[in-house]
Amino acid sequence: MRVAVIGAGLGGLLTASLLSESGYTVDVYEKLNFYGGRFTSFEYRGFQISTGALHMIPHGKRGPLGKLLKSVGSDVEIIDSKPEGEILLNDRIEVRSSAFPLKSKFKFFKWLLKYRVLRIDPYMDAYEKELDDVSAGFLRSFLGWSLSISPSQIKFSKLLAIYNRVVECGGPGIPVGGCKAVVDDLVEIIKSNGGSIRLRNPVIRLITNGNTIKKLESQKDVAEYDLFISNLGHKLTGRLAGREYFEHNGCESKGVKYSISISKPFIGNTGVLFPLNCSRISGMNEVTNADPSLAPKGKHLLMAHQPLFTDNIRKEIEEGLKELRTLLRGFDYEIIAVQSFHDDWPVNRIMSGLDRGYKTPFKNLFVVGDGAKGDDIEVDGIALGVAKLLKEKFSEKVPVRVP
Amino acid sequence: MGAKINTKRIIKITDRCVGCAVCMLVCPFDGVDVLGSAEINERCNACMKCLMYCPNSAIEVKEG
Ligand SMILES: Cc1cc2nc3c(=O)[nH]c(=O)nc-3n(C[C@H](O)[C@H](O)[C@H](O)COP(=O)(O)OP(=O)(O)OC[C@H]3O[C@@H](n4cnc5c(N)ncnc54)[C@H](O)[C@@H]3O)c2cc1C
Ligand code: SF4
Numbered sequence: 001m002r003v004a005v006i007g008a009g010l011g012g013l014l015t016a017s018l019l020s021e022s023g024y025t026v027d028v029y030e031k032l033n034f035y036g037g038r039f040t041s042f043e044y045r046g047f048q049i050s051t052g053a054l055h056m057i058p059h060g061k062r063g064p065l066g067k068l069l070k071s072v073g074s075d076v077e078i079i080d081s082k083p084e085g086e087i088l089l090n091d092r093i094e095v096r097s098s099a100f101p102l103k104s105k106f107k108f109f110k111w112l113l114k115y116r117v118l119r120i121d122p123y124m125d126a127y128e129k130e131l132d133d134v135s136a137g138f139l140r141s142f143l144g145w146s147l148s149i150s151p152s153q154i155k156f157s158k159l160l161a162i163y164n165r166v167v168e169c170g171g172p173g174i175p176v177g178g179c180k181a182v183v184d185d186l187v188e189i190i191k192s193n194g195g196s197i198r199l200r201n202p203v204i205r206l207i208t209n210g211n212t213i214k215k216l217e218s219q220k221d222v223a224e225y226d227l228f229i230s231n232l233g234h235k236l237t238g239r240l241a242g243r244e245y246f247e248h249n250g251c252e253s254k255g256v257k258y259s260i261s262i263s264k265p266f267i268g269n270t271g272v273l274f275p276l277n278c279s280r281i282s283g284m285n286e287v288t289n290a291d292p293s294l295a296p297k298g299k300h301l302l303m304a305h306q307p308l309f310t311d312n313i314r315k316e317i318e319e320g321l322k323e324l325r326t327l328l329r330g331f332d333y334e335i336i337a338v339q340s341f342h343d344d345w346p347v348n349r350i351m352s353g354l355d356r357g358y359k360t361p362f363k364n365l366f367v368v369g370d371g372a373k374g375d376d377i378e379v380d381g382i383a384l385g386v387a388k389l390l391k392e393k394f395s396e397k398v399p400v401r402v403p
Numbered sequence: 404m405g406a407k408i409n410t411k412r413i414i415k416i417t418d419r420c421v422g423c424a425v426c427m428l429v430c431p432f433d434g435v436d437v438l439g440s441a442e443i444n445e446r447c448n449a450c451m452k453c454l455m456y457c458p459n460s461a462i463e464v465k466e467g
């Protein structure tokens with residue numbers, strides 16, 4: 001069976017590597033001069049600056065991505081964060097149950113009961129008002145950091161699904177070598193199984209016959225395949241196939257990422273720091289505490305993430321920088337890159353909870369990646385979507401619980 | 404020197420730019436600054452490397 005994968009992002013490469021391990025012949029088409037999409041990095045002034053992701057895997061080695069990587073034979077080392085997270089208010093408090101007042105925990109169980117029994121499922125801004133300041137602040141920061149959304153953009157049931165995944169799989173981890181180490185490994189696996197990665201060769205059109213895709217036309221040639229996997233999200237995939245079966249406008253999540261060179265560690269551990277006093281910066285990590293090679297000797301790579309809720313990006317960046325100046329007062333640091341993400345290069349192509357799965361109107365065309373995630377965070381959601389596709393359509397055994 | 408003055412006219416950032424800074428990361432000449440969107444600076448050598456890396460096809464070569 002010949003499989004064409006359109007797009008060499010994490011979703012495409014993960015699917016391609018798993019299928020190539022199972023004996024499929026896989027060709028991956030990529031528009032750009034590099035693979036990995038928003039999950040790789042380039043060396044810039046000695047730092048590994050990523051094209052998107054903050055060099056973090058939401059559930060470390062115990063999550064869907066960690067497990068699939070292991071099953072496909074990747075030996076990327078993932079260092080699980082310890083502590084998983086800390087809240088920065090006046091002091092630092094480790095994120096664990098005891099950090100939140102009993103009153104708010106009772107609220108959570110009340111909502112859970114209302115959902116289970118009466119199916120009451122509002123957006124979280126309705127519930128946020130009932131929480132104490134620390135719990136409400138953490139809810140905002142956590143959603144901003146992990147999904148680039150605000151409480152008004154997620155329903156209780158979706159938050160519950162994510163909470164359950166965190167309880168099941170644990171908190172984040174940092175891959176040694178950063179995101180690039182992960183995609184490098186996947187590419188090596190694909191190639192060693194006889195697959196190919198065709199850089200600078202965008203797919204222009206999918207040639208159809210009724211509800212079947214017959215051929216793929218790329219910038220360089222036309223080729224026939226049995227199966228087609230698209231890493232481009234449903235909107236762009238539909239356009240390639242000449243049938244716009246899914247239009248979503250303005251439901252991607254947007255953000256800004258700051259990469260900071262700092263002489264002495266600011267966080268000092270491998271976890272996420274949630275600065276609750278900030279209204280723009282939702283979270284920070286310092287990946288060099290897990291892998292010093294991500295920065296030049298004597299420097300640390302500190303990163304901060306800011307979800308974007310307005311279109312005035314310049315103004316938002318100014319506000320974000322102001323908050324960073326306050327946070328980093330007294331430290332010797334330099335902001336080396338400010339990157340923004342929206343439109344076709346967003347934080348998430350589809351906001352969490354709005355994903356529509358891998359199916360398309362075509363029987364041999366499937367979508368993977370962050371436009372077709374499972375109910376989990378970021379790249380672990382991508383891996384869960386890939387696991388679901390492999391289990392349901394390819395009858396593959398996957399080491400991941402697929403809900 | 405002449406080449407440098409010319410390049411400012413050659414490489415153009417269009418409004419498809421989202422400010423992801425991939426061009427800045429790959430530019431061998433430190434020829435682009437990014438803050439919300441990319442701006443070509445006087446160090447650009449018009450090598451055209453960034454064109455092949457921009458995820459949004461936002462970099463073009465100016466006509467003429
Ligand atoms: C600022 C930021 C921070 C983030 N932080 C994290 C984090 O810490 N942890 C985490 O888990 N996730 C994080 N994410 C999310 C994560 O980076 C993305 O969800 C993930 O990389 C998306 O992968 P993908 O495979 O779906 O898409 P992409 O990476 O976008 O891949 C799609 C690929 O398809 C190619 N392509 C497009 N059109 C064509 C065509 N016509 N023909 C051929 N190829 C084509 C593109 O060039 C691209 O390479 C972050 C994202 C951002 C932006
Ligand atoms: S790579 Fe393209 S989209 Fe990104 S900042 Fe540069 S010009 Fe803009």
Ligand code: SF4
Nearest residue numbers: 430447448450451453
């Ligand atoms: S054309 Fe070359 S020198 Fe100019 S900004 Fe692009 S990569 Fe840099």
